[in-house]
Amino acid sequence: MPRPAGFRANSGCPRVESFYYQAGCLFITLKPTAQKPGALRVAVLRIHVAGLELEHPVMNASGILGSSPEALGRLARAGASALVTKSFTKEPREGYPTPIAVPLPYGLLNAVGLSNPGLEGLPSLVKAARRLGRPVIVSIAGSEPGEFAELAAAAEEAGAAAVELNLSCPHARGRGLELGMDPQTVGEIVAAVASTVKIPVLAKLGLVDRLVEAAGKALEAGARGLVLINTLRAMAIDVYAMRPVLGNRVGGLSGPAIHPVAVRAVYEVYREHNCDIIGVGGVEDWRSAAELILAGARAIQVGTAIVTRGEQVIDEIVKGLENYLNEVGVKSLEELVGAAHKQ
Numbered sequence: 001m002p003r004p005a006g007f008r009a010n011s012g013c014p015r016v017e018s019f020y021y022q023a024g025c026l027f028i029t030l031k032p033t034a035q036k037p038g039a040l041r042v043a044v045l046r047i048h049v050a051g052l053e054l055e056h057p058v059m060n061a062s063g064i065l066g067s068s069p070e071a072l073g074r075l076a077r078a079g080a081s082a083l084v085t086k087s088f089t090k091e092p093r094e095g096y097p098t099p100i101a102v103p104l105p106y107g108l109l110n111a112v113g114l115s116n117p118g119l120e121g122l123p124s125l126v127k128a129a130r131r132l133g134r135p136v137i138v139s140i141a142g143s144e145p146g147e148f149a150e151l152a153a154a155a156e157e158a159g160a161a162a163v164e165l166n167l168s169c170p171h172a173r174g175r176g177l178e179l180g181m182d183p184q185t186v187g188e189i190v191a192a193v194a195s196t197v198k199i200p201v202l203a204k205l206g207l208v209d210r211l212v213e214a215a216g217k218a219l220e221a222g223a224r225g226l227v228l229i230n231t232l233r234a235m236a237i238d239v240y241a242m243r244p245v246l247g248n249r250v251g252g253l254s255g256p257a258i259h260p261v262a263v264r265a266v267y268e269v270y271r272e273h274n275c276d277i278i279g280v281g282g283v284e285d286w287r288s289a290a291e292l293i294l295a296g297a298r299a300i301q302v303g304t305a306i307v308t309r310g311e312q313v314i315d316e317i318v319k320g321l322e323n324y325l326n327e328v329g330v331k332s333l334e335e336l337v338g339a340a341h342k343q
């Protein structure tokens, strides 16, 4: 092609490949750039889960960078496919006395105590998060069905794409795991929320003896999907102070130590119910994410790894999964969901 008048091959600017003037206009050709971390571009990893369409399966776990618009903005820039808020309760909660978290060689022990601004702070955070252009999943925690329903209605009104019911926090008295360990109660809470809102309801369950039964009750009651698992009730003791390290004494263990437990939980629930699951627990690289997907998860949440390595771990996991799919010759992530059950 003949070069137009005024063609210049070198502008001196490193991003400009060539430029020229024609008919009073400046035409610029930019050099192709490497993919920016966080740019959503992974068609092969596109997945549907519980009524949500995601560009790829990787998002943050509740309680991790989910308390402020700035923190959620960091997650969006890091490429999270959905944004999950910190759990909201009806009343504001200050949280537990410090120390609220202690790093361990194999994970993290925390007892934050569900600190949050309460129902009043929910609409403004959700509205700000929506501007970031990703589905916003609002996590809520309560002590009885009516409280969950009220919070879910506020989340829907503010524009949430889904609500995640925290039925599994292991250190919140009268909330969380105390509710989630009783399948009947799980069913009642999910039913109250599902009959109040039209957006998808996700039930987040933790490590309980009757997990498969509780999962079944949640699905029967109208949950579109499950989030498995929360932290495990745990404790660390300072051997010189001779007392528990955490201000609340007991907390929740997360990170690599709980990953095999999460894989087992997802595997058993998927085998019984063949339902939509978001897997969470000790995901720190593409391999641990892939394990949860092969066990039956359609999407993945990342918590502790964001705390210990920064939010860029999200993009590392996404790229790693993409390479893995190419390596094993699979065109779509969909084909891998629950694949470990076929072997």
Ligand SMILES: Cc1cc2nc3c(=O)[nH]c(=O)nc-3n(C[C@H](O)[C@H](O)[C@H](O)COP(=O)(O)O)c2cc1C
Pocket: 061, 062, 063, 064, 086, 087, 101, 108, 110, 112, 114, 139, 166, 169, 204, 229, 230, 231, 253, 254, 255, 256, 258, 280, 281, 282, 283, 301, 302, 303, 304, 305
């Ligand atoms: C500091 C911290 C705060 C958390 N806060 C919440 C919360 O508010 N609601 C909730 O459902 N889970 C909460 N979790 C649990 C995580 O969402 C996740 O289920 C758990 O940490 C396991 O994932 P991980 O091993 O990737 O961290 C919290 C975890 C941590 C470490």
